[in-house]
Amino acid sequence: QKEVEQNSGPLSVPEGAIASLNCTYSDRGSQSFFWYRQYSGKSPELIMFIYSNGDKEDGRFTAQLNKASQYVSLLIRDSQPSDSATYLCAVNPGSGYALNFGKGTSLLVTP
């Protein structure tokens, strides 16, 4: 079974702080990594994706990938109450394009 692990949280951060969300995966052959945000009762929406080791920045979001440690993270700078949601980590194992999802981390940004 190919596992994707996330801390379920809730992770609580004050408004304006940096939120750090982490994800580990078991399949060393995994090729691409995705972060989705899911508001309560809604479908997931893509936030970031990363394929290569290192950092990838998009606005307030930074995805970090370390394939040797099988670890991917998402940093949210200047966190806003509207960022309060569940963040799902998804990993493409490289075959069939079916993503493996973690159970998600609940983030709460307090004013």
Add this chain to the structure above:
Amino acid sequence: DGGITQSPKYLFRKEGQNVTLSCEQNLNHDAMYWYRQDPGQGLRLIYYSQIVNDFQKGDIAEGYSVSREKKESFPLTVTSAQKNPTAFYLCASITSGGGGSNQPQHFGDGTRLSIL
């Protein structure tokens, strides 16, 4: 606008009844997926299809069936054999060509199924 349309938004099933959830996409995507999400849980793969007239079982296919007669459509039937069908069902699609394995999946708005 291009996108994935799921219907209905809410669905109720009676005991012993089969129900069908619709998923239509106009993104010209080759591959389509059905996931199930239970409260506080991640997404679990039910079925997927990479090409018309072909589909594969995911991790939790028992009690479900699908068809892929058209590229745009991938309906999911929840049969009476699925004893615990209450969940949020999500359809997704992705292009397969040209490095498709690195492309993100796009999701519909979901169908919430409950038992009457």
